[in-house]
Structures are given as structure tokens and as C-alpha cells.
Amino acid sequence: MMAEMRLHFLGATRTVTGSQYLLETDRARVLIDCGMFQGSPNDVIRNRVPFAYQPGEIDALLLTHAHLDHCGLIPHLSASGFRKPIYATTGTLDLTRLVLLDSAKLQEEFAQSHQRFARRNPDRAAAEDEATTAELAAATKEDPAAATRDASPAAITALRAPLYTVDDTNAALALFHGIDYGAEIQVAPGIMATLLDAGHILGSAIIRVRVREGDQERTIVFSGDLGRPGSPIIRDPTPVTSADWLLIESTYGGKTHEPQEEAIRLLGEAVKLTGDAKGVLLMPSFAIGRTQEIVYELNRLLTAGTIPHLPLYLDSPMATKASDVYRAHLDYFDDDTRALIAQHDAPIDYPDAIVTSSPKESLAIEQAARPLMVVASNGMITGGRIVQHVKALVGDPGMTLLFVGYQGDGTLGASLQQGAKQVRIDGQDLEVHCQVRSISGFSAHADEPELLAWLGNFTSKPRTTFIVHGDPDAQAAFEPKVRALGFATAVPSWRETVELT
Numbered sequence: 001m002m003a004e005m006r007l008h009f010l011g012a013t014r015t016v017t018g019s020q021y022l023l024e025t026d027r028a029r030v031l032i033d034c035g036m037f038q039g040s041p042n043d044v045i046r047n048r049v050p051f052a053y054q055p056g057e058i059d060a061l062l063l064t065h066a067h068l069d070h071c072g073l074i075p076h077l078s079a080s081g082f083r084k085p086i087y088a089t090t091g092t093l094d095l096t097r098l099v100l101l102d103s104a105k106l107q108e109e110f111a112q113s114h115q116r117f118a119r120r121n122p123d124r125a126a127a128e129d130e131a132t133t134a135e136l137a138a139a140t141k142e143d144p145a146a147a148t149r150d151a152s153p154a155a156i157t158a159l160r161a162p163l164y165t166v167d168d169t170n171a172a173l174a175l176f177h178g179i180d181y182g183a184e185i186q187v188a189p190g191i192m193a194t195l196l197d198a199g200h201i202l203g204s205a206i207i208r209v210r211v212r213e214g215d216q217e218r219t220i221v222f223s224g225d226l227g228r229p230g231s232p233i234i235r236d237p238t239p240v241t242s243a244d245w246l247l248i249e250s251t252y253g254g255k256t257h258e259p260q261e262e263a264i265r266l267l268g269e270a271v272k273l274t275g276d277a278k279g280v281l282l283m284p285s286f287a288i289g290r291t292q293e294i295v296y297e298l299n300r301l302l303t304a305g306t307i308p309h310l311p312l313y314l315d316s317p318m319a320t321k322a323s324d325v326y327r328a329h330l331d332y333f334d335d336d337t338r339a340l341i342a343q344h345d346a347p348i349d350y351p352d353a354i355v356t357s358s359p360k361e362s363l364a365i366e367q368a369a370r371p372l373m374v375v376a377s378n379g380m381i382t383g384g385r386i387v388q389h390v391k392a393l394v395g396d397p398g399m400t401l402l403f404v405g406y407q408g409d410g411t412l413g414a415s416l417q418q419g420a421k422q423v424r425i426d427g428q429d430l431e432v433h434c435q436v437r438s439i440s441g442f443s444a445h446a447d448e449p450e451l452l453a454w455l456g457n458f459t460s461k462p463r464t465t466f467i468v469h470g471d472p473d474a475q476a477a478f479e480p481k482v483r484a485l486g487f488a489t490a491v492p493s494w495r496e497t498v499e500l501t
């Protein structure tokens with residue numbers, strides 16, 4: 001008899017952030033990802049909702065990859081009592097270290113400025129706290145189990161405190177335990193895990209979990225974020241042929257990306273137009289993955305003589321450090337990229353790129369001689385240096401804002417991409433006069449046909465395929481097509497628990 005097993009869906013349900021799943025057997029509790037909710041305030045408030053379990057009772061955390069929406073709550077988890085190993089590829093752990101320390105620093109800075117604001121404006125701060133508390137209560141109430149606990153007071157007093165500090169983060173980093181792709185290891189009593197290359201960013205993994213009770217065995221596969229076949233630098237997503245249960249991401253459900261060749265052509269065209277117009281090409285980009293890919297493609301275009309050699313500003317300390325991690329893990333690169341390295345090309349570098357370190361250098365870019373190109377973080381313009389550049393240049397017809405990545409619902413990036421004529425940044429209303437262009441073909445995520453093709457590798461169908469990590473429209477478009485392939489599907493909601501029987 002197989003013991004009872006439960007899967008708790010604790011994030012990335014009907015949304016693309018906050019990935020977190022808890023697999024529970026009679027003997028063990030294993031978390032898969034512990035990501036931060038990002039994007040709209042409605043989502044972000046969920047980071048303050050107490051964990052749905054006792055962190056001290058978790059046996060292990062398996063991490064798919066280093067993006068903040070998959071790893072961002074780890075220091076909060078460990079500060080709340082989690083002391084067990086965190087397993088991921090060494091590439092993921094190297095990147096996660098950067099991501100979490102940066103996140104902790106931002107949290108501390110934000111908390112300090114919020115506290116200063118509260119001291120100067122006690123009435124307004126009190127009103128805001130009340131509003132946040134109400135939101136928090138509403139978010140907590142969505143989960144009946146949490147509502148019965150004495151959860152809110154602790155969370156309310158913590159509203160102005162950072163979610164975690166740099167010290168919390170350093171304590172969490174001590175729990176990291178690197179494992180190789182393909183090596184199966186026991187992570188908790190009766191629970192074995194294998195990481196398979198997900199082809200999404202460096203080190204990213206699909207996680208296959210085998211649960212063993214006596215001579216019975218069940219397999220659960222967590223797709224993590226799936227990359228696109230044929231993406232530059234890293235390898236393609238690993239085909240998986242069987243599972244008893246499957247969780248698949250659906251970020252691009254209902255969507256088909258431009259072919260990669262078209263994306264590269266559009267990038268080249270934007271560079272050439274910027275050169276001719278002596279303008280500024282501003283590319284908001286995720287620091288990890290997308291930035292390296294854009295630099296790779298710019299370098300290829302330049303080598304091929306397709307684009308003029310415009311100065312490129314890499315205005316993201318995080319992206320610079322992430323590129324160093326990429327260079328330290330050549331073993332994860334695909335054959336094409338390794339061949340370029342063997343020919344003494346430096347495929348993830350752009351000749352004479354200007355790497356800015358201080359905020360002062362960043363601000364000076366706007367005064368620099370044009371034409372020029374800037375790649376800055378973050379990709380959805382919800383924070384980071386990109387925000388100041390957009391603020392300074394959004395009214396400038398000589399600037400082209402080129403979106404090369406996904407824009408989540410409710411973000412500044414999404415509203416600009418959808419053609420907003422006016423935007424509000426730092427409390428200022430600004431008219432939009434810059435050019436806005438988008439390229440979808442650089443996605444680090446498989447599009448719908450690629451997700452369906454990956455599912456097509458299954459020679460036996462899972463009992464249930466859970467569709468996760470997608471906005472509601474994407475999931476609604478995707479689910480019928482997965483069913484049409486013969487998969488039984490479910491779209492779990494936040495904090496839903498499913499018995500795996």
C-alpha cells in the first residue's frame with residue numbers, strides 16, 4: 001500500500017510569481033521552490049502572509065533556478081526556522097547567492113526609507129499601514145487554514161521591517177548544497193530527487209521526485225520554468241517521458257513567440273535605426289539570462305557585420321556578476337557556444353562594452369554622446385536602474401524603448417508596452433513620446449507550441465497534469481490544448497491541497 005501523499009500549491013497558481021510547492025508524505029516534507037511574489041501589489045502582499053506550514057518541520061528544499069520568483073523567500077524561510085539542506089545545481093546556487101543578497105539589500109533600503117517616511121508623516125503612514133493590514137487580512141482569508149491561526153498580528157508588526165536582512169540571507173546561504181544534473185540523491189526519508197536541465201537560465205532544472213514506500217514508487221515531475229529549444233548559450237530542455245503527476249508552467253499559454261531568427265532581425269533593425277537617428281536604445285532586461293542572451297546576439301550581429309558598433313552600456317551590477325557566474329560554468333553551455341569559445345571568441349561579451357558600477361555612472365549615461373545602447377535591469381521596470389532611465393527618457397522621441405522580455409500584468413512595463421500615453425513614476429505624471437517596440441522571440445520560456453511539444457515526449461500520461469505558473473488567460477488558453485493531447489488536467493488555486501492517490 002502506498003502511503004498517503006499530498007501536494008500543497010503555495011504559489012505560482014493563476015499567476016507567474018511566488019513559485020512554491022510542498023510535497024508531504026507520512027514521513028517527510030519537501031519544498032520545491034520558495035519564490036517571491038512580484039508584480040502587482042495584490043500579489044506582493046502575499047509575501048507577508050505567514051508560511052502555510054512550520055518551516056522547522058521541512059526536511060529539504062529543492063530549488064529549480066535562481067530567479068527571484070522561485071528563490072526569493074528562502075532567507076525568510078530560514079529566518080523562520082528552516083535549517084535543512086537546500087539542493088540545486090551549483091550554477092543555480094552561485095546565481096541565487098547574488099539574487100538573494102541583492103534582494104536583502106533592497107529590502108533593508110526600502111524598510112529604512114519607509115521608516116523615515118513614517119517618522120515624518122505619522123498620520124499618512126498609519127493610514128497606509130491600515131490599508132496594507134486590510135489587504136493582508138484579505139489575502140490571508142483566501143486560505144481557510146491560515147485564517148484560523150493567529151497569523152495577522154505578527155505580520156502586521158512586521159510591515160515596516162524588511163522581509164529579511166543581509167544577515168538572514170547569509171545564514172540561508174550556509175544551507176546550500178550543490179548537486180549535478182542527472183545524479184539522483186535522497187533528500188528526505190523515502191524521497192529521491194534528480195535535476196534535469198530545463199534550458200531556461202544557467203543552472204535551471206526540471207525536478208523529478210521519486211517517492212518510495214516499501215516496493216511502491218511514485219514519480220512527480222516539476223517542470224520549473226522551461227526554456228526554448230535552440231536558445232543560445234545554454235542547452236535545450238530535457239525531454240521527460242513519464243511521471244505519475246506533472247506540474248507544468250504555462251507562462252506563454254495561448255502564445256506563439258516569433259521565431260528566434262525574426263527576434264534577432266528585429267534587434268538588429270532597432271540597433272541600425274538607433275544608429276541612423278543618433279538616438280538611445282534602452283532595453284529593460286532581466287539581469288540573469290536575458291542580459292547574457294542579448295549581449296550574445298549583439299556580439300553575433302556585430303561579428304557578422306549586420307549592425308554598426310554602437311557603444312553598449314551594461315547598467316546592472318547584478319547582470320555583470322551574473323555574467324561572471326556564466327563564465328565560470330562553461331560546462332553548462334551548449335555545443336555551439338563551446339565551439340565559439342574554442343575558436344577564442346568571447347560569446348557572452350560585447351567589444352568595448354561599458355560596465356557601470358556606481359549610480360552616478362548610471363545617471364551619466366543619459367548625458368553621454370549618442371547614439372548609444374543601454375541594457376539595464378529589471379526587465380519589467382518595477383525597480384532597479386531602468387526606472388530612472390525610463391523616467392528621464394520616456395518623453396524623448398529620440399529614445400527607443402525595446403522590450404525583450406515578458407511584461408507581467410499590472411507592471412509599468414506592461415502599460416508602456418500596451419501603448420500608455422502617460423505613466424506615473426515616483427509620483428510624477430510623465431507623457432510618453434519615446435518609441436516603444438517589443439520583441440517576443442527572446443523569451444527564456446517555451447511558448448505554447450514548445451510546451452505542447454515537450455509534453456509530447458511523454459510516452460505514458462500522468463494521472464494529473466497540474467497547470468501552474470501562468471496568468472489566468474494563459475492558463476485558460478493552454479488547458480484545453482493539453483487535454484486534447486490526452487492529459488487529465490487541473491488548474492490549482494492558491495494554497496490548494498491535492499491528495500496524490
Ligand SMILES: [Zn+2]
Pocket residue numbers: 065067200225
Ligand atoms: Zn525563471
